[in-house]
Amino acid sequence: MQDANPTVATPLNLMFAERKRSRLWHAAPFFVLALFYVDMWLPMVISMPVCYMAALVLIILAPNGRDKAVLAALCTALTVAVYIGSLTRPGVIPWVQIVTHCFAVSMLWVVTALEFRHRSAQKELRDSEERYRTLYHGTPSMYFSVDRGGLVHSVNDFGAAQLGYSPGELVGRSVFDIFHEDDRATVAAQFAQAFEYPGKLTQWEFRKLRKDGTLLWVREWVRIVKNDTGVLQALIVCEDVTERKQTEDALRQSERLANERLAQLKSVYASAPAALAFVDCDLRYVTVNDALAAINGRSPEEHIGKTIRELVPRLAATVEPRYRRAIETGQPVLDVEVRGHAPAKPDEYRYWVSSYYPVKDDTGRVLGVNVAVRDITQRKRSEQDALFMLDVGECIRLATEADELPWAVAVALGEHLNVDRAGFAEVDTDHDCFIVQRDYHRHARSLSGTYGLDLFGPDIVSEARAGWSVVVNDIATDQRTAAHPENYVKLGVSAYVVAPLLSNGRWTSSLIVASQRPREWRDSEVTLVMAVAERTWLAVERLRLDTALRQSEAQLRRLVAILEQTTDFVGTADTNARATYLNRAGRKMVGISESADITGTTIADFHPPWAARVVTEVAIPQAIARGLWRGETALLGGDGTEVRVSQLVLAHSNTAGKVEYLSTVARDITEHKQLEEALRDADRRKDEFLATLAHELRNPLALIRNVIDLLRHPGASPAEVQRSHRIVEKQIDYLTRMTDDLFDVSRITQEKIELQKERLELGEILRAAIDTCRTQIDEQNHKLWLDLKDAPVYIDGDKMRLTQVFMNLLHNAAKYTPRAGSIWINQQHHDGTVVVSVRDNGAGIPAQSLPHLFDMFYQVDRSHLQAEGGLGLGLTLVRRLVEMHGGSVDAKSDGINRGSEFIVRLPVLAQPCAPMPLPIPPANKIKLPQLGHRILIADDFPESATTLAKLLVESGNQVETANDGLEAVHVAERFHPDIAVLDIAMPRLNGYEAARRIRAQPWGKEMILIAFTGWGQSRDRDRSKEAGFDMHVTKPIKYDVLLQLLQKLSHERRDTSSAKSA
Structure with a gap:
């Protein structure tokens, strides 16, 4: 058991000693009276000393100077009385003795009565002073976080200040220490019971002690939740209700003095900050102050003589039973919470606390009811906002997906603020637009999509760019939006708040809440939106960084694995060219073991002297200045030989632009250098050969074409004509395509081809290519699907060349797909680029062939197919022509017999106003x-x-x-x-x-x-x-x-x- 606090024990001992002395003092008059009677029977020699001794004892026991003076006067009178009594013994002068005795007794009782009255007044004064010390003035809410043992984990500055402490003095201290000693046991019991029901909101009222020892009454709301580590803790919201206690006492006093001080009450009603009124037993207003009249939206004069139901019919059903109860029982009805739409502002939902005090006459008959109303809307909203922020914090704590968190918070915020729309938007200031991925929308369509910033107008965009919150209560009257209200009308928005979020001074995103009707946004609502926006977006950025970090780490692990498997020399170095990393292939190329430490080795040490000078004097400075250097150098092999390499040096900078480290990649090109000249000469001869061949093949093609056309006319047998036509026309198509490809490749290689660009509708190009290849597709009994999404799409291109591109791709799809196969053509528009996919379920492409598929003369091994081969120029021509149009082409395949897909990407032009040209019907x-x-x-x-x-x-x-x-x-x-x-x-x-x-x-x-x-x-x-x-x-x-x-x-x-x- 803990020892008593000595600082508390000493005052207690003094108090008990004072009580003993007080008892003796109160007994003193009776003691003196007894002595007075005794002295009547004792001789004067004995009675006088006894009286003097008794007077001396009583004076010593007197608690203060005033008591001592009174006692001295009393003892003097008694002494005189005793003296006179001693002179008049029984039988001598009895009437003098009687008079003396009566005088002494009267004086004794008068003095005693005066003393009792004085002590009662002192006690009332002490009680009054004690009650005054319990009053507390300050804000109504304090916030604490307390663990199961009652230790304070956190307290807000306002709460600490209200108690006269700094937050640091309260943290770690038992919360029970700041409660009144008479309440601590009860508080501890209810506190422990609250932990048995996590999540339940518990309420109580108790007294608390400030640091200076004064008391305040508080109402507390307690909810048990789990903290970040899963441990239960109590979240406490406190309201100072001392003022309410005082108001209640004042009203009770007013009830007793109602009949005598009615005029004074009217003055109090008119000036009191609380909403006050007096109604009679018929519930008609007799007196009402300005504050309550303002709540009801009427003047005080309009209330007099009117019933509650006549003035506030929407609240009558709620408050009338409380009035009736106070009238019928004659007992006050205290602290009743009333909620509903304010009579003065029907669209606004508010909260009040009302107390009803019956007023009685001297006979106890109830004359009416005094009502005191306090508007607690702001407090309730603050509490709801605080609890909402706790919920948002919990949502953020549990969030794992950056894309889902803004949506979840937007839904919660929309429902909390009772708005029609809420959502986060990412802002692209480079393109002057903002993107809404997903939004909360109630009784309205979603606004997901991309919008231009000019939708808001220049004034609002300027405010948002500066990071200021934008508040528009009514688009029709706000000067910033009144000039272009149609922008908002089509979106179903009449009022909104924008909380812009800046990163490094750049507007990156916003939280937007909107209403379909004009709305007066409160400052607390705007503050809440800003707080939610900042807290949520910080969490989103953190989640994105976490995801990016995990991906980066995984990518780094994959990159290191790739670097260790590559056959190229790969290394890194600091800005002083000291090596920090060298992969396995690099160590092998320069003759360093895998376990050797390269610390202190410079990049120059890996090169022969001439190459080292190139690297240190040219490559590294240029890489630092430009970010990249590419050239040919040499590495010094382990046996001292030079290995010719094509080397790349890169400088890697941080976000501030400062170079942090260097990297280099070098590839052995020894054999390449030996073959380069021979290949260059062969390439030159090849171009000449292709150009000549393309020209020389056209004459026999003309002959074959004429024969085919001749056979179409009567003169040959129908069977012969049909057979000849199929055979010869098939060869003509093949030779023509081969000749065109040879010719085009020659011209493209020599950069002599010129595109005849014009504005084209891509769907027309695709249909033209399909028409050209229709015969081949039908002969193979293929099925063809054409899906033109986002049509029409317009491009700037050469009609003939683009038709040639897709004709080649369709020809290959039909050629290398077994009979009765399927071919899909799909067109999609993505961010200024059109993507066309030509996919089939045919022979597929081996994985090793995909990197070389578009190389000139490259042939895929088709030995498993019966289709004839080509010169390997078609896909080369496709890639060159697409690149000349500013696009790209890629190929995909899951392997042999798994089909293939060719994806062409081309830049898109804005759609022209001219109508689409009608297609030309087929020639046949x-x-x-x-x-x-x-x-x-x-x-x-x-x-x-x-x-x-x-x-x-x-x-x-x-x-x-x-x-x-x-x-x-x-x-x-x-x-x-x-x-x-x-x-x-x-x-x-x-x-x-x-x-x-x-x-x-x-x-x-x-x-x-x-x-x-x-x-x-x-x-x-x-x-x-x-x-x-x-x-x-x-x-x-x-x-x-x-x-x-x-x-x-x-x-x-x-x-x-x-x-x-x-």
Whole structure:
């Protein structure tokens, strides 16, 4: 058992001693009276000393100077009385003795009565002073965090100040020490019981001691929760109710004095800060002060004589039973909480605490009820906000996903504030937009999406960029939004609060709460939104950093594993070029064992002297200045030989731009250097060969095409025509595609190709490619799906080249997919880029082939397929053409027989206002025209000229042929054709010169001249135009297309001639 505190024991001992002396003092008058009677029977010699001794004892026992003076006077009177009594013994002068005795007794009782009255007044004064010391003035709420043992873990500054302590003096101290000693046992019992019901809100009222010893009454709300470590702790919210106690005492006193001081009460009602009123037994207002009148939204005069139900019908059902109870029982009804919509502001929900005190007359009859109302809305809101922040903290503590936390908090905040919308938005100031991923929306559609910052207007954007909270109570009246209310109307927003969040001075995100109706946002609501925004976003950033850190660590582990497996020299060094890391392959290349310590080794030590100077004097300074250096150096092998390498040196900087370390990667290029020159020469010869081959193959292709078109007409058996057509046309398509690829690769390699860009609708390109490959797809009985999401999508490109890209991809998909396979074409639009995927379920691509798939002449091993191979140029051409359009192409495959997917990415243009052009119907659905013209065919390949002439004759034309340029001029002079189709590369006289000579003649000025050649580059077309040709056509061309072209040119020339005649 603990010893008593000596500082407490001494006052207690003094108090007990004082009580003993007080008892003796109170007994003193009776003792003196007894002596007075005794002295009547004792001789004077004895009675006088006895009286003197008794008086001396009583004076010593007197507690204070006043008592001593009174006692001295009394003893003097008694002494005189005793003396007179001694002179008048019995029988001598009895009346004098009687008078003396009466006088002494009267004096004794008068003095005693005066003393008792004095002591009672002193006691009342001490009681009054004690009650005054218990009053407490201050704010109503204090916050504590206490463990099960009652030790204070935390206390807010306000709570500590209210108790006269600093927070540090209370933390670690028992919470029971600050309660009144008479309440501590009860508090401890209820405190222990509260821990048996975690989560339950418990309420009590007790007295507390300040540091200076004064008392205050507090009402406490206690909830038991788990802290971050899972240990139960008590969260305590306290309200100073001392003032309420005083108010209650004042009202009780007013009840006793109601009839006499009614006029005084009216004055008190008018000036009191609390809401006060007096109603009679019919519940009609008799007196009401301004504060209560303001709550009801009426003037005090409007209340007098009106019933509660007449003035506040919405609250009548709640408060009338309390009035009736006070009237019927004659007992006060105290501290009743009332909640509801304020009569003065029907849209606002408020809280009050009301006490009802019956007023009685002298007979005990109830005259009416005094009511005291305190508005505790702010306190309740503060409590609710505090509990809400505790819930938010718990939500943040349990959160594991950065993307889910803002949504969960937004839902909780929206419901807590009773708003229509709430959500976090990430701000992209570079693109002047903000993105809402997910939002809370009540009775309204979600606003998830991307919006421009100009939606808010310049004033609000400026405030948000500066980090100021934005509060708009009504978009129609706020000067910042009144100019463009339609921006908000379409979103269903009439009032909102924006809490901007800045990172390093940059606006990165915001928490937005909004209402569909105008709303007067309270300062506490704005403060709460700001607090929730900051706390939540800090947690989101922390979760993202944690996730990024875990990913970074995993990536680092993978990177180290990769670096240890790579065959390249990989190392790192500090800014002084001292090595800090070298991978396994690097150690092997420079002859260092894997266990050797490289501390203190510089990068120069790994190179021969000349290469070391390049690295230290050139590579490292340039890498630090530019971030990267690339070049060829050499490493010093373990045997002293030089290993030629292609080396990359990189400088890695922190966020402040300061270089923290260097890294280098070096690859052995010894064999590469030996082969480089040979490959360069072979590449040069290859380009020449491809260009020549592409030109030389076009003449036989023209012959084959003419034969196919010839066989379409009557003359051969139907079976033969059909068989010949399939065989020859299939070979023609193959040879044509191969020739075009060879030619295009040659031009792209030499950078001589020029794109004829225009604004295109990508869906049209895809449909054109499908139409071109339709025959091949149908022959293989493939199924084709075309999915054009986000259509139409517009790009800036060369129509012919882009059609060629997707035609190549479709051709490969059809070619390397077994019969009755499936091909999918999908188009999607993502952030300014259109992504087109061509996927099949065919032969697939081996994993080892994927990195080389787009290399020139690369052939995938297709030995398991029956499909014929190619020259390996199609995908090279696809990649080059896509890159020339500013895009990229990738290939994916899960392996052999698992299908493949080619993904093309192209930049997107804004959509034009012009309507989409109508697609051109397939050629096989157009009826071939009958021209009836005079036509000259000139070609140094006689079979080609003869077959084409025969086709044109069968179409109703008059045709003559020539086999060189000079002959063509002579035939034209004699024949005067309407149309002349001339090859370019003819002997004796080329097509350009032949055209010039024809144009120089009067009969040749109006003649239609068509260059029909295997040369198809842009400079060839320019030369044709300069020579006087109307059109440049590249071999081969389908006959029906040629007829349409001739017909078109004839109509244009006829229209031109008619216009000139007019």
